[in-house]
Amino acid sequence: MTAIFQPAAATNAQTLTTTQVHQKLQALLQPLGAVADIDTVTLPDALDRVLAADVICPVNVPPHDNSAMDGYAFAGSKLKSVQPNPRLTLRVVGTALAGAPWHGHLAAGECVKIMTGAVMPEGLDTVVPHEQVTVSDAFVELDASNVPAGANRRLRGEDLQQGSVALPAGQRLTPAALGLLASLGLGQVSVRRRLCVAYFSTGDELLNPGDAPREGAIYDSNRFSLQALLRRMGAKVLDLGAIPDEPAALQERLSQAASLADVVLTSGGISAGEADHTRAMLQSMGRVEFWHITMRPGRPLAVGLLAPVAANPYSESACSASTISVKSSQNQSNTPSTLRPAVLLGMPGNPVAAMVSFLMFVRPALSLLAGERAAPVPQLQAISSERLRKRPGRTEYLRGVIELNAQGQATVRTTGPQGSGVLSSMVAANCIIVLNDERGDVLPGESVNVLLLQGLI
Numbered sequence: 080m081t082a083i084f085q086p087a088a089a090t091n092a093q094t095l096t097t098t099q100v101h102q103k104l105q106a107l108l109q110p111l112g113a114v115a116d117i118d119t120v121t122l123p124d125a126l127d128r129v130l131a132a133d134v135i136c137p138v139n140v141p142p143h144d145n146s147a148m149d150g151y152a153f154a155g156s157k158l159k160s161v162q163p164n165p166r167l168t169l170r171v172v173g174t175a176l177a178g179a180p181w182h183g184h185l186a187a188g189e190c191v192k193i194m195t196g197a198v199m200p201e202g203l204d205t206v207v208p209h210e211q212v213t214v215s216d217a218f219v220e221l222d223a224s225n226v227p228a229g230a231n232r233r234l235r236g237e238d239l240q241q242g243s244v245a246l247p248a249g250q251r252l253t254p255a256a257l258g259l260l261a262s263l264g265l266g267q268v269s270v271r272r273r274l275c276v277a278y279f280s281t282g283d284e285l286l287n288p289g290d291a292p293r294e295g296a297i298y299d300s301n302r303f304s305l306q307a308l309l310r311r312m313g314a315k316v317l318d319l320g321a322i323p324d325e326p327a328a329l330q331e332r333l334s335q336a337a338s339l340a341d342v343v344l345t346s347g348g349i350s351a352g353e354a355d356h357t358r359a360m361l362q363s364m365g366r367v368e369f370w371h372i373t374m375r376p377g378r379p380l381a382v383g384l385l386a387p388v389a390a391n392p393y394s395e396s397a398c399s400a401s402t403i404s405v406k407s408s409q410n411q412s413n414t415p416s417t418l419r420p421a422v423l424l425g426m427p428g429n430p431v432a433a434m435v436s437f438l439m440f441v442r443p444a445l446s447l448l449a450g451e452r453a454a455p456v457p458q459l460q461a462i463s464s465e466r467l468r469k470r471p472g473r474t475e476y477l478r479g480v481i482e483l484n485a486q487g488q489a490t491v492r493t494t495g496p497q498g499s500g501v502l503s504s505m506v507a508a509n510c511i512i513v514l515n516d517e518r519g520d521v522l523p524g525e526s527v528n529v530l531l532l533q534g535l536i
């Protein structure tokens with residue numbers, strides 16, 4: 080296609096390493112700060128949202144010392160000191176159930192039958208599971224040497240202590256985090272509003288699902304893979320379809336996108352070309368840079384800030400409603416929301432290149448703008464089970480499958496053809512093999528870095 084996005088000849092693009100790209104993105108986005116509007120949502124609606132403020136524990140979890148096993152509760156610490164014989168016989172004088180505590184008093188040599196989760200009766204600190212006792216009438220016999228004092232007791236506040244920070248601002252709310260909030264008795268939570276991302280594909284050759292095939296045309300896959308990646312990140316996605324390779328169409332769609340969203344994500348049209356008029360047009364809309372990155376796939380990337388459009392509402396409604404309303408914001412970010420430019424991230428058209436660019440650069444960028452405190456995706460090491468050809472001087476990302484061999488070592492193999500348009504080998508992958516700039520060929524048995532894709536794609 081004609082590279083409608085490209086400002087001028089390819090030589091105008093800066094060549095950057097992946098590290099430089101991360102630094103430049105950070106420098107560009109940090110001053111914008113995260114989206115500031117705050118929503119209060121119920122827990123079911125809070126999945127994948129980003130906490131707006133620290134959550135302080137209103138109660139202890141668990142709220143009381145309780146049993147971790149079904150069995151018999153006794154005063155293990157006291158009994159041990161008076162009972163040198165490890166064989167103990169205890170009289171059962173009551174039953175404590177989860178939700179129905181036992182409130183009696185015990186004499187020496189007595190115990191209480193107790194169920195998992197039941198409050199530990201006063202003065203008792205140890206539980207012997209019922210599998211470890213012999214029951215006869217109202218007595219149980221056990222070997223106390225198998226049951227250290229304090230065994231099978233869960234302490235009040237051992238998970239969460241009243242007054243402490245349960246979850247910090249910036250935490251992305253995962254299913255486990257939602258469970259933790261629920262364990263504190265919280266029914267709703269303050270989260271930052273979702274990042275609103277407008278997406279469109281570019282290319283004369285693109286067909287929509289259901290369109291009749293025609294010569295030279297292909298179905299637009301990026302629109303679906305990239306939008307799904309955006310949704311995986313908890314973003315509100317505004318689908319602006321696909322545009323043909325015409326600067327006027329690009330200008331019109333970019334303006335529309337910038338007036339609706341925090342971020343404009345595009346695919347295609349950024350590799351090479353000589354369209355100076357496009358450069359002038361883009362410069363009039365804001366500041367856009369074109370980068371050649373020493374990586375494969377994902378070499379070209381366009382990044383910029385599109386001048387703020389007065390009508391930009393930066394609101395949830397922009398991404399969901401058919402009518403767009405301007406929402407006033409409690410602005411806490413570095414830049415007033417009405418003046419915030421929209422961030423433009425132009426992905427390469429090749430489907431795997433677009434996904435890899437997304438994972439490496441768009442993901443952390445969106446994370447920052449969403450106000451998330453996110454650790455970088457960790458890289459593990461695995462033994463390559465095959466020879467990998469690698470040209471020093473660029474970072475290569477290969478689609479791989481990591482698995483454990485018979486010796487329990489992590490090994491990795493590629494998933495097949497690695498062309499940047501081959502989506503089937505992306506689907507088959509459970510990891511990305513990362514071969515850094517300086518690395519040359521990899522021999523079988525050598526260690527390589529891998530990045531697990533679980534939960535990312």
Ligand SMILES: Nc1nc2c(c(=O)[nH]1)N[C@H]1C(S)=C(S)[C@@H](COP(=O)(O)OP(=O)(O)OC[C@H]3O[C@@H](n4cnc5c(N)ncnc54)[C@H](O)[C@@H]3O)O[C@H]1N2
Pocket residue numbers: 080082089280281282284285297298299300301302346347348349350351376377378379426427428429430432499500
């Ligand atoms: N002379 C040069 N040619 C190319 C260069 C270069 O530096 N010099 N870079 C190559 C690399 S690397 C990539 S990646 C691509 C990126 O090019 P563009 O971002 O301009 O993308 P297009 O040319 O529009 O498309 C590339 C390829 O991907 C297909 N495509 C585009 N959009 C979609 C979509 N939404 N769904 C599915 N497939 C899509 C398109 O048909 C092309 O086959 O440029 C190389 N060329």
Ligand code: MOO
Pocket residue numbers: 374375376377378379427429432499500
């Ligand atoms: O680097 Mo392009 O990004 O593969 O095909």
